[in-house]
Structures are given as structure tokens and as C-alpha cells.
Amino acid sequence: MTVKLYDLAGANPAVRFSPYCWRVKMALAHKGLDVETIAWRFTDKDELAFSGQGLVPVLRDGDMVVHDSWAIAEYLDKTYPDRPALMDGEQGRALANFARHYAQNVLGSTISKAIIADIFHVLDPKDRTYFRESREKRIGAKLEAFQISREETLAQMTQALSPLRALLKDQPFVNGKRPAFADYCVFGAFMWARNTSSAKIVEDGDAVWEWRERMLDLFDGLARKSPSAAA
Amino acid sequence: MTVKLYDLAGANPAVRFSPYCWRVKMALAHKGLDVETIAWRFTDKDELAFSGQGLVPVLRDGDMVVHDSWAIAEYLDKTYPDRPALMDGEQGRALANFARHYAQNVLGSTISKAIIADIFHVLDPKDRTYFRESREKRIGAKLEAFQISREETLAQMTQALSPLRALLKDQPFVNGKRPAFADYCVFGAFMWARNTSSAKIVEDGDAVWEWRERMLDLFDGLARKSPSAAA
Numbered sequence: 001m002t003v004k005l006y007d008l009a010g011a012n013p014a015v016r017f018s019p020y021c022w023r024v025k026m027a028l029a030h031k032g033l034d035v036e037t038i039a040w041r042f043t044d045k046d047e048l049a050f051s052g053q054g055l056v057p058v059l060r061d062g063d064m065v066v067h068d069s070w071a072i073a074e075y076l077d078k079t080y081p082d083r084p085a086l087m088d089g090e091q092g093r094a095l096a097n098f099a100r101h102y103a104q105n106v107l108g109s110t111i112s113k114a115i116i117a118d119i120f121h122v123l124d125p126k127d128r129t130y131f132r133e134s135r136e137k138r139i140g141a142k143l144e145a146f147q148i149s150r151e152e153t154l155a156q157m158t159q160a161l162s163p164l165r166a167l168l169k170d171q172p173f174v175n176g177k178r179p180a181f182a183d184y185c186v187f188g189a190f191m192w193a194r195n196t197s198s199a200k201i202v203e204d205g206d207a208v209w210e211w212r213e214r215m216l217d218l219f220d221g222l223a224r225k226s227p228s229a230a231a
Numbered sequence: 232m233t234v235k236l237y238d239l240a241g242a243n244p245a246v247r248f249s250p251y252c253w254r255v256k257m258a259l260a261h262k263g264l265d266v267e268t269i270a271w272r273f274t275d276k277d278e279l280a281f282s283g284q285g286l287v288p289v290l291r292d293g294d295m296v297v298h299d300s301w302a303i304a305e306y307l308d309k310t311y312p313d314r315p316a317l318m319d320g321e322q323g324r325a326l327a328n329f330a331r332h333y334a335q336n337v338l339g340s341t342i343s344k345a346i347i348a349d350i351f352h353v354l355d356p357k358d359r360t361y362f363r364e365s366r367e368k369r370i371g372a373k374l375e376a377f378q379i380s381r382e383e384t385l386a387q388m389t390q391a392l393s394p395l396r397a398l399l400k401d402q403p404f405v406n407g408k409r410p411a412f413a414d415y416c417v418f419g420a421f422m423w424a425r426n427t428s429s430a431k432i433v434e435d436g437d438a439v440w441e442w443r444e445r446m447l448d449l450f451d452g453l454a455r456k457s458p459s460a461a462a
Contacts, residue, residue: 091323094398094407098329101397166332167325176325 002034004060006048009039010122010196015229017122017195019108019188022223023069023100024057026184029219031076031083042127069188070100073181086181099174099182102163107189110160111201114153117143118197122229150199157201161208168207172214179218187215191223198230233265235291237279240270241353241427246460248353248426250339250419253454254300254331255288257415260450262307262314273358300419301331304412317412330405330413333394338420341391342432345384348374349428353460381430388432392439399438403445410449418446422454429461 005025008018016022016037028035040047045054051067058067059075066075073086073096087093116135120143123131132143139146148156164186167174174182190212193201202209216224236256239249247253247268259266271278276285282298289298290306297306304317304327318324347366351374354362363374370377379387395417398405405413421443424432433440447455 088322089320090407090409091319091326091411091413094402094405094413095322095326095329097401098326098394098398098405098413102329102333102394105393105397162336163329163333166336167329170328171325174325174329176321178321180322182322182325182329 002036003028005035005037006040006056006058007037008056009041009124010229011124012122012227012229013039014227015122015195016226017119017192017229018056019103019192020069021057022188022191023181023184024059024072025222026187026215026218027069027073027076027086027181029222030086030180030184031080033076033080033083041124043130069185070097084180086184088180092175092180095175096181096185100185103186103189106160107157107164107186108192110153110156111189111193113146113148113156114150114199114201115147115193115197117147118199118230122196153199153201154203158203161202161206165207168211173211179215183215187212187223190215191226194223194230195226195228196230233267234259236266236268237271237287237289238268239287240272240355241460242355243353243458243460244270245458246353246426247457248350248423248460249287250334250423251300252288253419253422254412254415255290255303256453257418257446257449258300258304258307258317258412260453261317261411261415262311264307264311264314272355274361300416301328315411317415319411323406323411326406327412327416331416334417334420337391338388338417339423341384341387342420342424344377344379344387345381345430345432346378346424346428348378349430349461353427384430384432385434389434392433392437396438399442404442410446414446418443418454421446422457425454425461426457426459427461 005021007016007021009016025035040056048054048058051058051065053067055067057069057072058065059072066072077086085092087096120128120131136142171177173179174186193199202212236252238247238252240247256266271287279285279289282289282296284298286298288300288303289296290303297303308317316323318327351359351362367373402408404410405417421432424430433443
């Protein structure tokens with residue numbers, strides 16, 4: 001049984017950098033499902049018309065169509081209950097929800113400042129005008145002016161990572177002894193940076209760095225093998 | 232069956248302001264255990280000699296002595312498994328651990344800047360020299376110089392609360408539909424401020440404010456009834 005996933009790609013179709021799509025690719029591997037990914041660009045809105053909206057990830061599983069990484073994780077646990085749970089029980093669901101909001105509101109906002117101009121250079125040329133116009137409107141600045149220095153990135157990330165670092169000194173994964181959807185939510189933010197930028201967002205040897213290494217190794221190095229567009 | 236809890240108190244013995252003791256008081260109420268609290272001050276180190284260390288919370292349950300709020304929560308779940316769980320399963324434990332590190336590293340560090348000089352005035356006179364010397368050594372500044380303005384407090388807290396706010400827009404408690412130990416870990420930080428200071432740390436009507444109201448109402452208003460030393 002192979003599912004299909006629409007997956008954000010760059011000019012190089014092998015570069016797949018969406019943090020939300022990474023959550024789903026890790027979740028599918030966790031469930032042991034084979035996936036065929038379809039390279040998709042921001043401006044390919046028509047290709048997603050069947051999903052009733054215009055953003056990835058979009059999952060096709062037989063006749064079922066599900067969009068949004070959170071909805072996909074819930075769908076997978078409901079549809080494949082005999083495979084390892086992504087969110088275990090009410091408290092496991094709450095953990096994943098806390099982790100995804102931390103990933104978006106704390107990590108994502110800092111990482112976006114660190115890589116936004118780098119992302120522009122990774123994009124397929126047909127996406128560049130869309131990306132620049134939509135993001136510059138949102139941030140109220142030119143991409144190049146908004147992006148912070150490598151030194152500032154590491155300083156801000158060190159601060160943003162403080163609760164995650166403390167957690168990972170106590171336990172090997174965000175989810176505890178074994179990784180699950182809370183880990184994939186946080187890890188997506190790291191893959192977004194890794195696939196698009198040379199910005200260093202965590203110091204070597206940090207507890208978070210050690211965790212990221214473990215995550216890169218999961219599922220036969222699924223994430224580690226993914227090409228980066230960074231120089 | 233009544234357990235005993237050594238609980239940090241101010242000059243007014245009814246003022247009980249330790250964030251770690253609040254975690255335990257809420258946890259004991261969650262378990263439906265009656266508790267006799269014993270007012271304790273920072274300099275009463277000898278009174279805790281039986282516990283092998285010098286910090287509260289310390290719980291006495293019959294012949295058992297347990298210190299440290301996390302160890303106490305684990306002890307309560309293990310000893311009273313038929314009562315509502317504080318941490319449900321491996322992922323529930325991970326959630327509580329993430330919440331406590333967020334409470335300490337993110338909320339606690341901001342709140343400490345907002346209230347540290349206020350705490351000094353709440354203390355029993357015999358604790359004041361100890362508190363001033365130990366805290367000023369740690370922060371490298373006078374308490375009064377370190378404490379930030381009320382305006383700066385609200386700005387920094389609004390930022391620090393962002394992942395919690397997003398979470399609480401989705402679900403009524405940190406733990407999901409019902410409160411448990413992850414909620415009590417975060418709530419302890421709010422009680423620390425409430426019992427010692429008039430600093431406003433969350434805007435009325437914010438999703439976090441609404442959650443704090445629900446927490447203050449739990450267990451017949453256990454926390455709401457607790458006296459504040461703030462002017």
C-alpha cells in the first residue's frame with residue numbers, strides 16, 4: 001500500500017524543505033507506510049484543487065485526501081491503529097500539540113529570520129516572485145534586510161532552544177524513550193533550515209544537536225539523505 | 232490519611248509562594264489526598280535534615296519522605312495508582328517534563344525579573360539576608376536594579392507565553408481536556424507571582440488568562456483562596 005504526498009520542492013526537485021511536509025514524511029515512516037512523494041511548488045495551486053485548498057502537505061491514501069500536517073497525523077493514527085502510535089492517548093496528543101506550537105511560535109519564528117533570504121535562492125524560478133511578494137508583505141521588509149547574521153542566529157537559537165535542551169538532557173526524545181509525532185513537529189523546523197541554508201542553528205555537542213543526530217539517523221537515515229541546497 | 236508538606240512561607244505564615252510547592256499542593260488535591268502544610272522558611276535548613284537536603288517541597292507520607300516536586304509527583308502516581316494519574320503513560324510523562332522545563336527556563340526566568348525585589352518584602356525578616364545575598368550573587372546585581380518595570384514585564388511575558396497561548400486556544404488545559412501535572416508545573420510559576428507581587432503577567436482575556444482562571448477555580452478554589460502579600 002503506497003500513499004502519495006504532495007511535497008514542497010525547490011528548483012532542484014530533490015530539495016524538499018517544508019517543515020510541515022517533514023512532519024508527515026517522518027510520521028509515514030513511523031507508521032511503516034510506503035510513500036510516493038510528488039514535487040510541488042508554491043505556485044502549483046491548481047494541482048491541489050482536489051484537496052479544496054492550496055497548501056502542502058496533502059496526502060492521498062486510496063480515495064482519502066487529507067491536508068494539514070496535524071490532520072494527517074490524526075488521520076494516520078485513526079486509520080492505522082495497529083501500527084505504532086504517533087500520539088498516545090489524551091496526554092500524548094497534548095504533548096504533540098505543545099511541541100508543534102513551540103516549533104512554530106518559538107523555533108519557527110527565529111529560524112525564519114535566519115534563513116528567509118536563503119530560501120529565496122532555493123526556490124524554483126517560477127515561485128520567486130510569489131515568495132518575495134507574499135513574505136515581504138508579511139514581514140514588512142526586504143528578505144535580505146530581514147535576515148539576521150549567522151552570529152545573531154546562533155545567539156537567538158540558543159535562547160529559543162532552552163526548554164528543549166533541558167528536556168533532552170533528561171530523555172532521549174521529546175516523546176520520551178522513543179520518538180513520535182512531538183519529535184517530528186520539532187524536527188521539521190530543523191530540516192527546513194538544513195535543506196535551505198548553511199546557517200548553524202545549534203552548537204555541536206549541545207543536547208539538542210545530539211537529538212538532531214538521532215533524528216537524522218531514524219528510518220535508515222531518511223532525513224540525513226535528503227539533499228540540501230545550501231552552499 | 233493525611234500527608235505532611237513543608238511549604239515555603241513569608242513573614243505572614245499564610246503566604247505560601249513557592250512555585251515548586253504549588254505544583255505539589257495541586258498534585259495532592261488532584262490525587263484527593265488530605266495535606267497538612269507546615270510553614271517553612273529558607274533559613275530553617277535544620278528542620279529538613281530528616282530529608283537529607285535543605286529545600287522544599289518535602290513530603291512526609293507515613294514513613295516515606297520524598298523531596299523535589301518532580302520526584303513527589305512520580306511517587307504519588309506510583310503509590311496511589313487507583314487515583315487520577317498526574318502523568319499518564321510515557322508520553323504523558325514527557326509532556327509534564329516539557330511543561331516543567333518551559334515553566335522554569337522560559338516563564339520562570341522572565342517572572343523572576345519581574346518580582347525578585349517584591350519577593351524580598353514578602354519574606355520573614357530572618358530570611359532576608361540569606362535571600363538578598365544568595366540571589367544577588369546569582370544575578371550579579373542588586374535585587375532592586377534587576378527587577379524590570381511593569382510595562383517591560385507584560386511585554387516580555389506576552390512573548391514568553393506565545394507557545395502556551397497557542398496551545399490553550401486549541402484545548403482547555405495543558406494536559407488536554409483535563410488538568411494534570413503539566414498544568415500544575417506551569418501554574419506554579421503563576422502562583423509564585425500572584426502570592427508575592429502586584430506585577431501583571433498576563434493580559435485579561437488572553438487564552439492564558441482564561442486558563443489561569445480555570446486553574447484558580449480547581450479544587451474549590453484552593454489556589455484562589457491563598458493569600459497574597461502584594462499591595
